[in-house]
Amino acid sequence: METEKYQVLPEEPLRLPKGFLAGGLHCGLKKTERHDLGAIVCEVPAVSAAVYTTNLFQAAPLTVTRDSLSAGEGLRAVIVNSGNANACTGKQGLDDARKMRESFAEALQISAQQVAVSSTGVIGELMPMEKVMSGIERLPAVLNRDGGEDFCQSILTTDLVKKTASVIVTIDGQPVMITGVAKGSGMIHPNMATMLGFITTDAVISEPGLHALLKEMTDATFNMITVDGDTSTNDMVLAMASGQAEHLPLHEHHPDWLAFKQAFAYVAEVLAKAIARDGEGATKLVEVTVSGAPSTEAARAIAKTIMGSSLVKTALFGADANWGRIIACVGRAGVVVATEQVDIRLGEFSVLEKSRPVPFDDEAATEYLKTADTVTIEVDLHDGEYASKAWGCDLTYEYVRINAAYRT
Amino acid sequence: METEKYQVLPEEPLRLPKGFLAGGLHCGLKKTERHDLGAIVCEVPAVSAAVYTTNLFQAAPLTVTRDSLSAGEGLRAVIVNSGNANACTGKQGLDDARKMRESFAEALQISAQQVAVSSTGVIGELMPMEKVMSGIERLPAVLNRDGGEDFCQSILTTDLVKKTASVIVTIDGQPVMITGVAKGSGMIHPNMATMLGFITTDAVISEPGLHALLKEMTDATFNMITVDGDTSTNDMVLAMASGQAEHLPLHEHHPDWLAFKQAFAYVAEVLAKAIARDGEGATKLVEVTVSGAPSTEAARAIAKTIMGSSLVKTALFGADANWGRIIACVGRAGVVVATEQVDIRLGEFSVLEKSRPVPFDDEAATEYLKTADTVTIEVDLHDGEYASKAWGCDLTYEYVRINAAYRT
Numbered sequence: 001m002e003t004e005k006y007q008v009l010p011e012e013p014l015r016l017p018k019g020f021l022a023g024g025l026h027c028g029l030k031k032t033e034r035h036d037l038g039a040i041v042c043e044v045p046a047v048s049a050a051v052y053t054t055n056l057f058q059a060a061p062l063t064v065t066r067d068s069l070s071a072g073e074g075l076r077a078v079i080v081n082s083g084n085a086n087a088c089t090g091k092q093g094l095d096d097a098r099k100m101r102e103s104f105a106e107a108l109q110i111s112a113q114q115v116a117v118s119s120t121g122v123i124g125e126l127m128p129m130e131k132v133m134s135g136i137e138r139l140p141a142v143l144n145r146d147g148g149e150d151f152c153q154s155i156l157t158t159d160l161v162k163k164t165a166s167v168i169v170t171i172d173g174q175p176v177m178i179t180g181v182a183k184g185s186g187m188i189h190p191n192m193a194t195m196l197g198f199i200t201t202d203a204v205i206s207e208p209g210l211h212a213l214l215k216e217m218t219d220a221t222f223n224m225i226t227v228d229g230d231t232s233t234n235d236m237v238l239a240m241a242s243g244q245a246e247h248l249p250l251h252e253h254h255p256d257w258l259a260f261k262q263a264f265a266y267v268a269e270v271l272a273k274a275i276a277r278d279g280e281g282a283t284k285l286v287e288v289t290v291s292g293a294p295s296t297e298a299a300r301a302i303a304k305t306i307m308g309s310s311l312v313k314t315a316l317f318g319a320d321a322n323w324g325r326i327i328a329c330v331g332r333a334g335v336v337v338a339t340e341q342v343d344i345r346l347g348e349f350s351v352l353e354k355s356r357p358v359p360f361d362d363e364a365a366t367e368y369l370k371t372a373d374t375v376t377i378e379v380d381l382h383d384g385e386y387a388s389k390a391w392g393c394d395l396t397y398e399y400v401r402i403n404a405a406y407r408t
Numbered sequence: 409m410e411t412e413k414y415q416v417l418p419e420e421p422l423r424l425p426k427g428f429l430a431g432g433l434h435c436g437l438k439k440t441e442r443h444d445l446g447a448i449v450c451e452v453p454a455v456s457a458a459v460y461t462t463n464l465f466q467a468a469p470l471t472v473t474r475d476s477l478s479a480g481e482g483l484r485a486v487i488v489n490s491g492n493a494n495a496c497t498g499k500q501g502l503d504d505a506r507k508m509r510e511s512f513a514e515a516l517q518i519s520a521q522q523v524a525v526s527s528t529g530v531i532g533e534l535m536p537m538e539k540v541m542s543g544i545e546r547l548p549a550v551l552n553r554d555g556g557e558d559f560c561q562s563i564l565t566t567d568l569v570k571k572t573a574s575v576i577v578t579i580d581g582q583p584v585m586i587t588g589v590a591k592g593s594g595m596i597h598p599n600m601a602t603m604l605g606f607i608t609t610d611a612v613i614s615e616p617g618l619h620a621l622l623k624e625m626t627d628a629t630f631n632m633i634t635v636d637g638d639t640s641t642n643d644m645v646l647a648m649a650s651g652q653a654e655h656l657p658l659h660e661h662h663p664d665w666l667a668f669k670q671a672f673a674y675v676a677e678v679l680a681k682a683i684a685r686d687g688e689g690a691t692k693l694v695e696v697t698v699s700g701a702p703s704t705e706a707a708r709a710i711a712k713t714i715m716g717s718s719l720v721k722t723a724l725f726g727a728d729a730n731w732g733r734i735i736a737c738v739g740r741a742g743v744v745v746a747t748e749q750v751d752i753r754l755g756e757f758s759v760l761e762k763s764r765p766v767p768f769d770d771e772a773a774t775e776y777l778k779t780a781d782t783v784t785i786e787v788d789l790h791d792g793e794y795a796s797k798a799w800g801c802d803l804t805y806e807y808v809r810i811n812a813a814y815r816t
Contacts, residue, residue: 056745057747090763228717232736309636309638310636310638314811315812318811320812320813327465328638328639331464331465331639331641332464395808395812397805399808401805403722405726
């Protein structure tokens with residue numbers, strides 16, 4: 001095991017990398033007095049990259065953000081609202097997202113294409129632009145170096161907890177900070193679990209380098225969580241690098257590249273796991289590890305199939321060491337693997353070896369599943385050298401209650 | 409709409425096509441005194457075809473059945489047990505399945521490869537062969553023309569109701585019967601929803617013709633139902649034709665081919681819908697119709713994605729006319745469709761037109777979702793000429809309870 005070359009910072013107070021300000025306020029999109037509009041702003045054009053939902057129906061803000069990034073000027077700001085997703089809102093929705101971008105750019109006296117826009121909340125309802133515009137007017141005044149916490153609050157919907165991660169990694173002997181903020185799967189009228197992630201750093205890095213890193217890390221973390229298998233119209237992860245740390249530009253051959261990559265991966269993984277743990281109705285975090293796979297793609301497909309199975313998820317809620325449901329997922333993941341040599345472990349309990357059940361202490365296993373804060377499922381295919389992890393949660397009465405509740 | 413050319417027979421008493429006998433008995437695989445071993449037997453070698461689960465981990469009986477069918481002698485019998493799936497049981501399991509085949513063949517004085525074997529129940533436990541063998545000894549004596557009902561009972565696990573369908577269709581002026589029996593998604597220790605279907609007919613048809621028809625009908629019916637997205641190790645649908653009806657052999661150019669096909673489709677669809685309606689914890693049957701698709705595959709992928717969505721299924725349990733979750737499924741089904749012209753109807757309620765929400769009577773829609781015995785979701789993509797249906801059920805507290813219950 002390699003030593004980790006980064007230092008994890010405390011969650012509170014949330015620190016921002018050099019060059020960044022943040023803040024949030026209540027403009028009236030949420031019914032209660034909670035923050036619903038926030039922004040991260042960079043003092044200089046930040047090298048920026050984003051990944052988006054694969055859903056064909058993409059919300060208006062995603063179109064606007066793509067347009068801003070395509071200008072290649074570097075982002076100076078991202079503005080985010082919660083309470084309304086601005087999805088399935090047609091031409092008016094697109095006009096509204098553009099207006100949010102332009103008004104915030106004007107307020108900051110920067111160009112419109114230096115602003116990204118992100119929304120989460122109700123879909124199919126037009127954005128109440130009067131409220132939003134009044135919020136945008138007030139927003140610049142609340143931005144500051146300690147505003148990460150307020151920003152954090154402003155992007156939450158029915159998330160039970162805020163999700164942040166922050167680390168310092170040493171590059172060329174200089175401290176470089178990476179700070180991430182995310183929101184997860186809260187129930188939204190008319191209900192959609194949307195995942196948003198914002199990662200800032202003061203590292204010096206090129207746009208292609210940042211984009212490749214973000215894509216690679218998203219595939220291994222944010223794209224490996226599942227709460228219920230549904231994919232939102234608004235999902236987006238945005239990375240911004242201010243370049244204000246004092247080191248030589250990062251690239252694949254930089255001696256500290258691996259350290260930076262590990263630190264970035266840590267931030268992405270903490271956020272992804274926090275989203276999974278806070279899944280609707282969840283009582284526990286579940287981590288599935290598939291190893292011995294013939295390819296990374298195979299390992300990922302199987303890990304996600306296990307983590308997405310309602311039968312596996314209800315068994316975990318019921319503390320049932322049900323390996324039958326797990327092996328059935330391995331077999332239906334759409335990946336060809338050797339069927340005679342699969343090992344399965346639940347926590348410390350080996351339950352299947354070479355695809356055959358082995359005796360285990362059922363009572364102790366049940367106790368483990370009942371009490372563990374994080375349940376681990378390990379599947380070794382003995383059919384290659386690749387591995388992957390997926391994260392999710394159990395399927396509970398509370399999930400059904402939350403999602404079956406009448407819209408009111 | 410074409411007129412249906414078949415006559416639906418009453419469910420009780422279940423009639424068998426000419427040439428078939430059936431029966432069932434209790435041999436001790438189930439703890440209570442319910443039937444757990446049954447058979448369908450044909451007086452002559454029946455033209456036979458089967459389709460199997462796509463799960464990589466296939467139970468031993470499937471291997472044995474494939475072997476029998478590959479001999480091409482025509483099946484004289486299928487023996488089915490419930491209570492033990494004989495899956496993940498290794499070489500011993502395969503030996504046991506073979507022994508079931510050979511012993512039953514011996515009891516009937518036919519060749520082993522004229523017998524198919526099918527099992528459903530617990531996985532990972534060896535078949536209690538002493539009980540099974542005593543049952544096989546007694547089985548021939550209980551077979552008779554009215555034994556369909558007993559057979560039906562013998563294949564159920566925790567199904568709440570039996571699933572049958574029977575029709576008469578006229579071919580060359582002669583009555584031809586098609587009778588189907590199925591079992592669905594019952595909870596089995598350690599829990600797996602297995603689907604089994606057995607369709608018998610006295611039609612005169614070739615093996616390739618029967619196989620092609622079974623495959624086509626299974627793709628449109630049994631393969632279009634989803635209870636929780638999991639695929640069992642034991643799923644199988646078997647068709648047997650005794651050829652004892654008096655008509656010219658059926659083939660694609662026979663003037664009554666379409667009538668036969670419709671009648672066969674009816675039987676398969678009734679069984680598939682019965683399985684969906686009896687899904688674990690279900691309170692209602694849900695029928696999703698996707699039309700205006702660029703291909704059948706696209707229509708099927710979208711229909712199955714909608715029907716498989718936990719968010720859609722919980723909304724239906726909660727009587728929530730939540731079109732947002734439906735459109736999100738259309739967008740993540742892995743199929744490229746035009747995103748600006750999607751219509752969605754829930755029952756009689758138009759909720760989305762050209763991908764935009766339209767006002768509807770929310771209270772009346774909720775009332776419909778609450779009270780309808782079968783809820784229909786119609787999605788028109790306006791992007792082609794193909795259509796497909798999928799069936800399933802809602803996701804309820806009871807589903808979680810059934811599947812989270814400790815194995816005891």
